[in-house]
Amino acid sequence: MGEKNCWEKVVVITELIMGRELMLQLQKHFDPMKQDVCQYLAVEILSSYDKALSLLNGTALSGMMSKGKQCFNPAPSSSTDKLQSPQLLADCSTKSCDRPSNSRKRKKIARRTEYVQARTGEEVPPEDGYSWRKYGQKDILGAKYPREYYRCARRGLSNCAATKIVQKSETEPSVFEVTYGGSHGCGQENKNQNEEQPLVLTQEQLRVVLTEETQYHEVGRAGEISESHFPKMVSTPNSTSFNNSSTGVVFSNSNSLFNITNSDFISTPTSSPRSDRNFSNDDFIYGPGNDSNLLLNDTSLTRLTALLDDVPENCSHTYRGVHQHP
DNA sequence: GTTATTTGACCGTG
DNA sequence: CACGGTCAAATAAC
8 A cells, every 4th residue: 555545544544533533522412502512513523524535535635634633633532432543543653654755753642632611601621630730822823712731730740641732612612622642640530530431439438428518519511420519428327228128318409309229320349449530538429338339320320410400500508317218 | 939820932843 | 944842931829
């Protein structure tokens, strides 16, 4: 295969992967209340597929490689993406598939791009669970908004190579294009890595319950539960039982009641506790002790999320006692 | 005084 | 040589 064809193949693969990635994000964000994000992602997805198709049809590459975001991105992959595209593309770009006439290339770092929407009233992308330190900002040619450069805040301590580039979308200012590079070699845990993953609680964690006074800081998106959803809770007596016939956790607002029982969870006896959630001791739902972990099942997650999303921002709620009745 | 951010300069890549 | 990514001194915030 000639160099040009190989390069085009890389671009096709990149565009297809990008399209898949964007579709995953669209699926994740799908919510009638977030039409702007969905619309934006739909445009990007169509663009990726159009480009790939034009290449497969033999259309020249001209014009495709001129614009930054559409240029070769060696790793358009989400954190949850199952495709090993970064490696595939990196290998191809550093071996026989090098672009013509270039031996000294800047080291390609696996990157993935995500599109995130700012919370209402804010002009910054929501926190992603990691600590970042800004190290630069640059006006990009032809771009309406500057690009901001961040690196892991623990870089100095542990040579962590993780970086993040944030740029506001030109077409949808509430949407940010966030490009992650490198990986966290610092051991830093993602504090709110909850998308696409059910909440995981150890049974030991389920021992806690109910808070005396709680303040919601924000309301997360439907379909996911952000860490801030969870109020501080006080511990129930260790004798609290979570067998199938008893109710152990009650989560309520003024209109609704959510009782968490064993049937709301999927037991995962052999998995280790989630290390990517960084709950503090006073963070909440802890349960009766044995070593197995619990995943909140989809139905229960939806119920709880709906309940939580029904809570206005910054309102306080008081939770008292533990419902032991069925 | 310490830590975080800003911003102009520098440098590698294409 | 233009551009984007990074560095590091200056500045701001705490």
